[in-house]
Amino acid sequence: MGVRQIGARVQRVEDENLIRGDGKYVDDIQLPGMAYAAFLRSSMAHAKIKITDIAAAQALPGVYAVLTYDTLPSSLVSKTQLETYPAPIIKQSVCPDLLASEEVAHVGQAIAMVIASSRHIAEDACELIQVDYTALRVAVDVVEAAKPEGPLAHSHLKDNIAASIETKFGDVETAFSECDDTLKLSFKQHRGGCHAMECRGVLGDWQQQLGELTLYSSTQCPYLVRRMVSRQLDCPESSIRVIAPDVGGGFGPKAGYYPEEALIAIATKELRRPIKWTEDRREHFTATNQQRDQIWELEVGFKKTGEITAIKGHVTHDSGAFLNYGLLLSATTLMPLPGPYKIKNLHVTLNTVYTNTVSTSPVRGAGRPNAAYAMDRVIDAVARHLSIDPADMRHINLVKNEDFPYQPGSKHRNGSMMTYDSGDYTGMLAMVKEMADYDNFRQEQKQARANGKYLGIGLACFIEDTGMGPYEGVNVRIDVTGNVIASTGAASQGQGHATVIAQVIAEQLDIEISKIRVESGDTGKFPHGIGAIGSRTGVNVGLSANDASGQVKKKALKLASILLDKHEDALELSDGAVRVRSDSNQFITLADLALQLSPAVAGKLPDGFDSAGLEAVSYLSSDYMPHSSGANIAKVEVDIVTGGIKILDYYVVHDCGRILNPMIVDGQIIGGVVHGIGNAMFEQMVYDDAGNPMTTNYGDYLLPLASEMPEIHVAHIETPSPANPMGLKGAGEGGTIPAIGAMINAIEDALTPFDAYIAHYPVTPEYIVELVDSEKIAAE
Amino acid sequence: MQEHEVQMQVNGKVVSGKVESRTHLGDFLRQSAGLTGTHLGCEHGVCGACTVIVDGDAVRSCLMLAVQADNCEVTTIEGIAEADGTLHPLQEAFRNNHALQCGFCTAGMITSLHAFLSENPNRSETEIREAISGNICRCTGYQGIVSAAMEAAEKLAKR
Numbered sequence: 029m030g031v032r033q034i035g036a037r038v039q040r041v042e043d044e045n046l047i048r049g050d051g052k053y054v055d056d057i058q059l060p061g062m063a064y065a066a067f068l069r070s071s072m073a074h075a076k077i078k079i080t081d082i083a084a085a086q087a088l089p090g091v092y093a094v095l096t097y098d099t100l101p102s103s104l105v106s107k108t109q110l111e112t113y114p115a116p117i118i119k120q121s122v123c124p125d126l127l128a129s130e131e132v133a134h135v136g137q138a139i140a141m142v143i144a145s146s147r148h149i150a151e152d153a154c155e156l157i158q159v160d161y162t163a164l165r166v167a168v169d170v171v172e173a174a175k176p177e178g179p180l181a182h183s184h185l186k187d188n189i190a191a192s193i194e195t196k197f198g199d200v201e202t203a204f205s206e207c208d209d210t211l212k213l214s215f216k217q218h219r220g221g222c223h224a225m226e227c228r229g230v231l232g233d234w235q236q237q238l239g240e241l242t243l244y245s246s247t248q249c250p251y252l253v254r255r256m257v258s259r260q261l262d263c264p265e266s267s268i269r270v271i272a273p274d275v276g277g278g279f280g281p282k283a284g285y286y287p288e289e290a291l292i293a294i295a296t297k298e299l300r301r302p303i304k305w306t307e308d309r310r311e312h313f314t315a316t317n318q319q320r321d322q323i324w325e326l327e328v329g330f331k332k333t334g335e336i337t338a339i340k341g342h343v344t345h346d347s348g349a350f351l352n353y354g355l356l357l358s359a360t361t362l363m364p365l366p367g368p369y370k371i372k373n374l375h376v377t378l379n380t381v382y383t384n385t386v387s388t389s390p391v392r393g394a395g396r397p398n399a400a401y402a403m404d405r406v407i408d409a410v411a412r413h414l415s416i417d418p419a420d421m422r423h424i425n426l427v428k429n430e431d432f433p434y435q436p437g438s439k440h441r442n443g444s445m446m447t448y449d450s451g452d453y454t455g456m457l458a459m460v461k462e463m464a465d466y467d468n469f470r471q472e473q474k475q476a477r478a479n480g481k482y483l484g485i486g487l488a489c490f491i492e493d494t495g496m497g498p499y500e501g502v503n504v505r506i507d508v509t510g511n512v513i514a515s516t517g518a519a520s521q522g523q524g525h526a527t528v529i530a531q532v533i534a535e536q537l538d539i540e541i542s543k544i545r546v547e548s549g550d551t552g553k554f555p556h557g558i559g560a561i562g563s564r565t566g567v568n569v570g571l572s573a574n575d576a577s578g579q580v581k582k583k584a585l586k587l588a589s590i591l592l593d594k595h596e597d598a599l600e601l602s603d604g605a606v607r608v609r610s611d612s613n614q615f616i617t618l619a620d621l622a623l624q625l626s627p628a629v630a631g632k633l634p635d636g637f638d639s640a641g642l643e644a645v646s647y648l649s650s651d652y653m654p655h656s657s658g659a660n661i662a663k664v665e666v667d668i669v670t671g672g673i674k675i676l677d678y679y680v681v682h683d684c685g686r687i688l689n690p691m692i693v694d695g696q697i698i699g700g701v702v703h704g705i706g707n708a709m710f711e712q713m714v715y716d717d718a719g720n721p722m723t724t725n726y727g728d729y730l731l732p733l734a735s736e737m738p739e740i741h742v743a744h745i746e747t748p749s750p751a752n753p754m755g756l757k758g759a760g761e762g763g764t765i766p767a768i769g770a771m772i773n774a775i776e777d778a779l780t781p782f783d784a785y786i787a788h789y790p791v792t793p794e795y796i797v798e799l800v801d802s803e804k805i806a807a808e
Numbered sequence: 809m810q811e812h813e814v815q816m817q818v819n820g821k822v823v824s825g826k827v828e829s830r831t832h833l834g835d836f837l838r839q840s841a842g843l844t845g846t847h848l849g850c851e852h853g854v855c856g857a858c859t860v861i862v863d864g865d866a867v868r869s870c871l872m873l874a875v876q877a878d879n880c881e882v883t884t885i886e887g888i889a890e891a892d893g894t895l896h897p898l899q900e901a902f903r904n905n906h907a908l909q910c911g912f913c914t915a916g917m918i919t920s921l922h923a924f925l926s927e928n929p930n931r932s933e934t935e936i937r938e939a940i941s942g943n944i945c946r947c948t949g950y951q952g953i954v955s956a957a958m959e960a961a962e963k964l965a966k967r
Contacts (some may be wrong), residue, residue: 039903039904040903040906042911043902043903043908043911044903045911046908046911046914047895047899047902047903047908047911047914047918048845048885048886048888048889048895048899049843049844049845049846049884049885049886049888049915050845050886051845051911051912052844053844053847053912055838055844055848056838056844058839148809148828148830223946224910224912224946225847225849225855225857225910225912225913225944225945225946225947226847226849226910226912227849274910274911275910276847276910276911276912277909277910277912277946277947278910279946308851309849309850309851309852309855521910522908522909522910522911522912522947523909524909691906692906694906695906695909695947695948695952698948698949698951698952699909699946699947699948699949700949701949702948702949702950703946703949725850725852725854726850726852726854726855726944727852727854731944731946732949733941733944733950734936734937734938734940734941734943734945734950734953734954735937735938735941737937737949737950737951739951740949740951763949
């Protein structure tokens with residue numbers, strides 16, 4: 029034993045079941061007497077509605093119930109979805125009715141719920157429900173919606189502005205008056221949806237005799253679901269157990285609280301039988317939160333040397349129909365500005381605007397990819413204006429090593445000053461340039477252009493606030509078999525948290541990973557939790573698992589010291605037992621120690637022991653937010669005739685502090701980069717002028733495929749975070765955050781001979797051809 | 809709705825049941841045969857998560873009706889390992905190469921690759937990438953999956 033676990037490429041404990049087909053996702057669970065739910069959803073983007081007939085649906089054989097707004101139980105605290113993250117800064121908060129009452133605000137909003145003996149019958153019955161729609165003016169385009177005279181997304185509002193927020197520091201006006209030159213640029217950012225391969229699913233099982241509800245949900249945040257269902261139904265949290273079993277990907281949109289979770293809870297309680305709802309893929313496009321459009325207008329002030337001194341501007345953010353996830357997207361858009369660049373004066377405002385489209389909430393990275401994109405587009409625009417190489421331009425503006433800890437001047441949404449704890453931004457830039465053979469590529473590019481081939485190289489540098497607290501606790505318990513049971517509030521959707529927790533415990537307790545059982549994603553197993561969001565879980569559970577198992581170790585040594593009658597200093601923990609250092613044949617196993625702490629055996633707890641069991645719990649977190657960072661380079665070849673883009677290579681240098689499992693971190697980074705490439709090139713949620721979603725299947729909405737993805741080369745530096753005792757920083761979203769910027773900068777770089785400016789993404793072949801042609805036409 | 813008797817060999821065992829005409833093979837396998845390792849990702853034949861092997865060919869079980877599989881031989885992810893539980897080289901390689909994260913697309917990836925490499929295990933990386941271009945993975949970026957397929961192909965070629 030004594031094998032180093034932390035930092036090793038340990039194979040995942042999760043994989044054994046998953047590769048055999050023995051995983052258990054919500055839809056795999058069958059309960060006796062279970063019924064199935066389906067939803068009738070709005071076919072119009074904005075309309076007054078009247079349900080005129082449900083009798084035919086009720087009469088269909090196999091239908092158990094049809095629920096509408098009017099027939100929801102009066103015991104509910106509210107028939108409208110409660111706000112998940114209320115904030116005083118929200119000027120107009122609109123959440124959906126659990127089932128629409130009088131007005132629908134997007135195609136896909138739930139109007140009625142049918143419970144039947146099969147999903148087929150439930151869906152058949154939905155078609156028998158008659159709804160009269162009276163069309164209202166539709167707000168689709170966020171720019172129009174933001175105007176005072178724009179069409180209203182909700183007829184009871186005065187305007188569509190949900191909230192206005194800003195980030196401001198330095199002296200922007202003076203900096204602009206003192207700079208050498210200014211540049212204005214505007215661009216639209218479009219991010220797609222969740223598209224976890226498992227759609228959402230909820231299974232509710234009300235047990236009347238116990239007065240208890242078990243709710244299985246494919247959620248990232250089981251404790252949030254428990255809290256919200258408890259509040260919505262006015263029943264104690266302790267009577268609700270939310271279980272997130274195997275979850276087939278999360279990526280943000282599964283972190284919310286949805287009407288379906290409340291409705292399944294209501295229905296199972298009313299009908300007193302288990303009820304399951306499995307979202308289908310079309311519903312995923314029309315009823316699961318997405319990220320979508322942001323319109324950015326920026327003005328940049330800079331010196332001739334390339335030093336950027338000031339930025340001001342405005343962002344118009346499309347919130348979709350409702351604000352059921354608060355202002356998290358808006359806040360995480362502004363908060364990371366100005367990224368890794370040392371820009372001392374900045375003022376950017378943001379309006380969160382309602383439209384008659386699907387609601388939005390964070391998708392991998394939340395607003396951070398938007399902020400990173402904005403900064404990397406600014407850097408490239410100024411570089412081009414001043415004829416400075418984009419890599420040199422970055423070097424000039426990056427925060428330098430001697431600046432750490434660096435405070436850009438902005439505030440985190442928890443109210444604290446943003447503090448970049450540690451890093452080596454210029455070192456990573458140099459490293460990624462070397463990996464990509466940057467200087468030679470510039471030569472290659474020149475020659476290629478002479479031969480009519482358009483190669484491009486794009487850079488992006490970023491920071492990410494990670495590891496957000498306040499905690500994600502871990503309880504470590506050694507049972508009488510000598511096995512370790514770790515339970516945690518963290519939930520997983522494929523990130524491999526169980527493996528990482530087991531690694532940390534295995535190293536602390538010098539025990540085989542196969543003897544550690546990790547229980548997570550179940551509110552019945554651990555009292556408090558938050559969820560897998562914001563690249564926070566590895567940091568929080570890493571610290572807590574380390575701390576809790578450290579406490580267990582101390583406890584074991586203390587007890588062994590009494591039982592073996594040796595000073596603690598003379599003892600060591602190894603291979604499942606506490607041994608006398610000078611004589612390893614004198615030992616007591618962890619199993620025996622655990623048994624001694626079972627009062628039924630020992631009669632009373634030994635002196636000095638005030639808690640039961642060989643166990644300890646920890647909620648240790650970082651003192652402040654550790655910042656991960658990175659530098660990326662994309663290389664592309666653009667075919668100016670077909671508009672096709674071939675990604676030649678992609679390079680990443682990433683810093684997430686001390687790495688717990690490099691295999692898992694690389695997996696997160698590579699997967700994240702491909703998600704960003706999808707945003708840059710493929711994923712587009714299109715609405716027509718009437719608010720009808722035009723891309724609701726994977727023929728119309730494109731996701732990255734194996735055949736188009738490049739080899740992604742990943743390297744790491746490890747600057748330990750001083751914000752926590754293990755030096756950890758988060759890694760879940762750092763692949764995605766810079767990728768869009770690197771890709772778009774690369775594509776634009778390839779089109780330099782055409783002086784093209786990419787004003788929006790995804791960059792489709794049609795857009796490339798348009799960019800090339802308009803310049804050609806202008807030249808003629 | 810009219811029901812039909814169907815019978816098929818699934819992972820070497822006879823499975824039979826009554827199904828409606830509209831019941832697709834994926835639902836039949838999951839609900840009637842209890843084989844929930846086959847996952848339904850899009851139910852319109854694009855994502856490939858529900859891929860199973862029918863008479864040697866990789867088939868999207870959401871696009872094939874259960875009645876069409878009557879008298880066929882079907883292999884699902886549960887039937888990929890040896891009868892004694894020994895993992896297939898593809899399964900081993902998926903674990904070795906971190907070719908899965910959430911695991912939802914994994915069954916379809918492995919069955920697709922199983923059919924593809926059974927035809928001929930001598931495949932280039934480009935061919936492998938093409939072979940799984942009908943299987944969407946949101947987690948991995950495909951790199952681990954491609955490495956796993958290459959590793960398994962090499963082993964299978966030596967068999």
